[in-house]
Amino acid sequence: MASVNSLSATIQQRVADALGADPLLRRSDRADFQANGVLGLGKRNKANPRELAAEVVAALPADDGLIADIEVSGPGFLNITVADSAITRTLAARAADDRLGVPAKADPGITVIDYAQPNVAKEMHVGHLRSSVIGDALVKILEFEGETVIRRHHIGDWGTQFGMLIQYLVEHPHELDHDSAGGAGDEEAGEASMSRLNRLYKDSRALFDADDDFKTRSRNRVVDLQAGEPETLAMWQRFVDESKIYFNSVYDKLDIAIRDEDVVGESGYNDMLVETCTLLEKSGVAVRSNGALCVFFDDIKGKDGEPVPLIVQKADGGFGYAATDLSAIRNRTADLRANTLLYVVDFRQALHFKMVFETAKRAGWLTDEVKALHIPFGALLGKDGKPYKTRSGESFRLVDLLDEAVERAGAVIEDKSGGLLTPEEIADRAKEVGIGAIKYADLSTSLGRDYVFDLDRMVSLNGDTSVYLQYAYARTQSILRKSGDAKPVAHPELPLAPAERALGLLLDEFAETLASVSETYEPHKLASYLYALASTFTTFYDQCPVVKPEPAPDVKENRLLLCDLTARTLRQGMALLGIRTPERL
Numbered sequence: 001m002a003s004v005n006s007l008s009a010t011i012q013q014r015v016a017d018a019l020g021a022d023p024l025l026r027r028s029d030r031a032d033f034q035a036n037g038v039l040g041l042g043k044r045n046k047a048n049p050r051e052l053a054a055e056v057v058a059a060l061p062a063d064d065g066l067i068a069d070i071e072v073s074g075p076g077f078l079n080i081t082v083a084d085s086a087i088t089r090t091l092a093a094r095a096a097d098d099r100l101g102v103p104a105k106a107d108p109g110i111t112v113i114d115y116a117q118p119n120v121a122k123e124m125h126v127g128h129l130r131s132s133v134i135g136d137a138l139v140k141i142l143e144f145e146g147e148t149v150i151r152r153h154h155i156g157d158w159g160t161q162f163g164m165l166i167q168y169l170v171e172h173p174h175e176l177d178h179d180s181a182g183g184a185g186d187e188e189a190g191e192a193s194m195s196r197l198n199r200l201y202k203d204s205r206a207l208f209d210a211d212d213d214f215k216t217r218s219r220n221r222v223v224d225l226q227a228g229e230p231e232t233l234a235m236w237q238r239f240v241d242e243s244k245i246y247f248n249s250v251y252d253k254l255d256i257a258i259r260d261e262d263v264v265g266e267s268g269y270n271d272m273l274v275e276t277c278t279l280l281e282k283s284g285v286a287v288r289s290n291g292a293l294c295v296f297f298d299d300i301k302g303k304d305g306e307p308v309p310l311i312v313q314k315a316d317g318g319f320g321y322a323a324t325d326l327s328a329i330r331n332r333t334a335d336l337r338a339n340t341l342l343y344v345v346d347f348r349q350a351l352h353f354k355m356v357f358e359t360a361k362r363a364g365w366l367t368d369e370v371k372a373l374h375i376p377f378g379a380l381l382g383k384d385g386k387p388y389k390t391r392s393g394e395s396f397r398l399v400d401l402l403d404e405a406v407e408r409a410g411a412v413i414e415d416k417s418g419g420l421l422t423p424e425e426i427a428d429r430a431k432e433v434g435i436g437a438i439k440y441a442d443l444s445t446s447l448g449r450d451y452v453f454d455l456d457r458m459v460s461l462n463g464d465t466s467v468y469l470q471y472a473y474a475r476t477q478s479i480l481r482k483s484g485d486a487k488p489v490a491h492p493e494l495p496l497a498p499a500e501r502a503l504g505l506l507l508d509e510f511a512e513t514l515a516s517v518s519e520t521y522e523p524h525k526l527a528s529y530l531y532a533l534a535s536t537f538t539t540f541y542d543q544c545p546v547v548k549p550e551p552a553p554d555v556k557e558n559r560l561l562l563c564d565l566t567a568r569t570l571r572q573g574m575a576l577l578g579i580r581t582p583e584r585l
Helices: 007-019 037-044 049-059 084-095 126-144 161-171 186-210 212-227 230-253 266-283 321-335 347-363 398-417 423-443 466-481 498-507 510-520 524-543 553-576
Strands: 025-027 033-035 067-073 077-082 110-114 148-152 287-289 292-295 310-313 340-344 371-375
Touching: 007 025, 007 033, 007 037, 007 049, 007 077, 007 084, 037 049, 037 077, 049 067, 049 077, 067 084, 077 084, 084 498, 084 553, 110 126, 126 148, 126 340, 126 398, 126 423, 126 510, 126 553, 148 321, 161 186, 161 212, 161 230, 186 212, 186 230, 212 230, 230 398, 266 292, 266 310, 266 321, 266 347, 292 347, 310 321, 310 347, 321 340, 321 347, 347 371, 398 423, 423 466, 423 524, 466 524, 466 553, 498 524, 498 553, 510 524, 510 553, 524 553
Parallel strands: 110 148, 110 340, 340 371
Antiparallel strands: 025 033, 033 077, 067 077, 287 292, 292 310
């Protein structure tokens, strides 16, 4: 089906045609919409704004079924009220479309999103949460909008620590052997993998610190790894494979899909590092300074006033993160042919990415047609306003955080269910509600802000929480189940109650909300919209009976249309945020 023009877009065009300029249309408390552009145009043309506004009103088509009332107020504002019939007709068109009237991009591009960056042989902690959740939501939203999205999980799978780990495994070959107990589920297998990796890391680190000969052998092993020595690579691959078992178990718990083909870690660009440095040095973008290959910037200086360079290659010949990130840009633009690169990484890396992107621009790998953007996000805080830590000061294990959220959600659901749900149903809902609560708390926060991790608030049925949204959706399903033989049918001839109008106008904003999110990469705008939708539906539910007391048949059908479209919009919007919508709560 062709995309459905929103009421605001249609009115914007009508008034623009009559005004000959942008009407600056916005939602208003005085009417449905207010056009403020007349005032500015009047001032520019030295005309009386009120007289110009009256001319615009006179030039608008009469009795077209779109505008019920338009008045001139103040110095020349236009207050516009939409006809009830226009609201209902537009909603009917949205309801008839599988995409709810959201158009697919006419000229989609290719976007690479770098997110969810765990480290091999290390446990995932709360610091990995935001990148994973935000990145997954952006992938879903951009794909729904029609963009071709390539996921990249830039895992930490390279570097000097692997020399220590591999050498220890060579000398203790049975340390990574799997436990003999079979039949373990994904979660148990993941925990077992991380247990083995933790044990191996601690033992190898203890030997590395205590035995100088082992330390030397470990450093030599790093050279073997970088050179691609077969036995060393095979050992390294065992670490990667073992870690993936663990990663998959955590992401399965978080309800985020991580595909093997999307995992391209630091090692994936190893063969490009020398060439990247050569290209930068030959072009003059990078220069040697004290033996290191550096890129300098006029506007980036340290506290002493001296330039702070981006070090691409160290004086000892080793490569740092900059060389890997620049090689990744080359791969993503030249080989994957992406025109947008998004990096969902915390705000502390802002300076690094600023220097990397500027270097890539100087080298010609980023252009006006190919852009790279850092999508920074704030920190996860405890109730004390400090970074979320355990009592011992360590970062919380991500799995512990997720388990606690599910446990809290289960307690709330059991308390509110009144015995209507079985223990199995409570367990299933607890996962959907608990994980949804964590994701929504993250995604409803604007990216640059820190937020307080408060599970009691997150799983509350009141306030701006995912549970509130899920409960609103479950209520729509309850209404639809109890509606008997009545079906959702549009009746444009019926007048709308204030709560019906408010809900209808908000439902009409879904496509525009998604367009804004995909343009600015700010998922919190979608979360805010969905919360407003759930709140407006709650008011509608309280003021406009659908089942009891039963209204007239045509009124009931029209209200069922509003319920059904609300349900579909909530379900689709929450799915784009990676949050499930239980049919019953």
